[in-house]
Amino acid sequence: MACHTVLPLLLFLPFLLAMAATAADIAPGPSPPPELNLTSILENGGQYTTLLRLLNATRITEQITSQLKNSYDGLTFFAPNDSAFTKLRAGTLNALTDQEQIQLLLYHVLPRYYSLATFQTASNPLHTEASGSGGMYSVNVSTSTTSPLVNVSTGVVDVPISSTLFAHFPFAVYSIDSVLQPPQMFGSSHKASAPAPGQAAAAGRQKGVPKGDVAAEPSEAVEEPEGSSTNAAAAGRGTAVWMTVIVLGGMAFLNLLVSA
Numbered sequence: 001m002a003c004h005t006v007l008p009l010l011l012f013l014p015f016l017l018a019m020a021a022t023a024a025d026i027a028p029g030p031s032p033p034p035e036l037n038l039t040s041i042l043e044n045g046g047q048y049t050t051l052l053r054l055l056n057a058t059r060i061t062e063q064i065t066s067q068l069k070n071s072y073d074g075l076t077f078f079a080p081n082d083s084a085f086t087k088l089r090a091g092t093l094n095a096l097t098d099q100e101q102i103q104l105l106l107y108h109v110l111p112r113y114y115s116l117a118t119f120q121t122a123s124n125p126l127h128t129e130a131s132g133s134g135g136m137y138s139v140n141v142s143t144s145t146t147s148p149l150v151n152v153s154t155g156v157v158d159v160p161i162s163s164t165l166f167a168h169f170p171f172a173v174y175s176i177d178s179v180l181q182p183p184q185m186f187g188s189s190h191k192a193s194a195p196a197p198g199q200a201a202a203a204g205r206q207k208g209v210p211k212g213d214v215a216a217e218p219s220e221a222v223e224e225p226e227g228s229s230t231n232a233a234a235a236g237r238g239t240a241v242w243m244t245v246i247v248l249g250g251m252a253f254l255n256l257l258v259s260a
């Protein structure tokens, strides 16, 4: 009879779901206090795998941590999420030298704390922590009295601050939908600026590099879409799913025995 099979399953379902959820949520260890830890702020935000990799590879995380300890003005960090990085042309990060990757990240750091409200009174341009032969690289912010949005523009991209991940003096971390591209690196005359796909292929041939390496292949070091943090969560979910499948299978088998 049908209810014979279904009823025990229904009784166990909430328990199974709770078990699956717990297995997926198990943290790798005791969570450190979230304050002033860029890594944990970004990990808690999810969706920042590429940024976390870049921050680690360039050791900018350490730099920010020590600056926060020694700064009277605080820091503001703009955090492009994973989809922001996928919007860059394939191979863009690969094409940057280590030094340029550092510059790109420092371009996302303002050497003082801005709350969303203090952006309203900030006067453009705002210096970032990146600089080059032309001097300090800067961004402009624009606010409007009619909308709560704050836009950050570089001259190459104009992107609204879409959410606040952390804002507590001395540290503010805002999530943004595009990587802030400094005109000094991504302006029309620079090598890192987006060439048409044909040009990228041509450049690849000139250097004797397979076309795929230049234009398409994501960098293993920094552009691999799945990071270690998401892998752990995915592994947790995988385990939970398997446990559920095994338990459900066992119960179905028992039901068959009972109803037979």
Ligand SMILES: *[C@@H]1O[C@H](CO)[C@@H](O)[C@H](O)[C@H]1NC(C)=O
Residues within 6 Å of the ligand: 032, 037, 038, 039, 040, 043, 065
């Ligand atoms: C920041 O948090 C990460 C993980 O959330 C941890 O591995 C790291 O040790 C923390 N850093 C500091 C300086 O506490």
Ligand SMILES: *[C@@H]1O[C@H](CO)[C@@H](O)[C@H](O)[C@H]1NC(C)=O
Residues within 6 Å of the ligand: 053, 056, 057, 228
């Ligand atoms: C961070 O980079 C170091 C090498 O600089 C590497 O050994 C380590 O595994 C990286 N950690 C993460 C979480 O990517």
Ligand SMILES: *[C@@H]1O[C@H](CO)[C@@H](O)[C@H](O)[C@H]1NC(C)=O
Residues within 6 Å of the ligand: 142, 143, 144, 149, 150, 151, 158, 159, 160
């Ligand atoms: C911010 O940019 C969006 C488009 O990206 C635009 O619609 C909006 O008016 C801008 N807001 C301000 C305050 O500049």
Ligand SMILES: *[C@@H]1O[C@H](CO)[C@@H](O)[C@H](O)[C@H]1NC(C)=O
Residues within 6 Å of the ligand: 124, 125, 139, 140, 153, 154, 155, 156
């Ligand atoms: C930033 O603002 C300054 C001052 O208002 C202006 O001169 C400059 O052209 C702006 N730059 C960009 C990229 O919007």
Ligand SMILES: *[C@@H]1O[C@H](CO)[C@@H](O)[C@H](O)[C@H]1NC(C)=O
Residues within 6 Å of the ligand: 047, 081, 082, 083, 084, 162, 163, 175, 176, 177
């Ligand atoms: C981050 O990525 C998602 C897509 O995965 C996008 O919808 C979202 O608006 C992005 N931006 C922020 C700031 O979270």
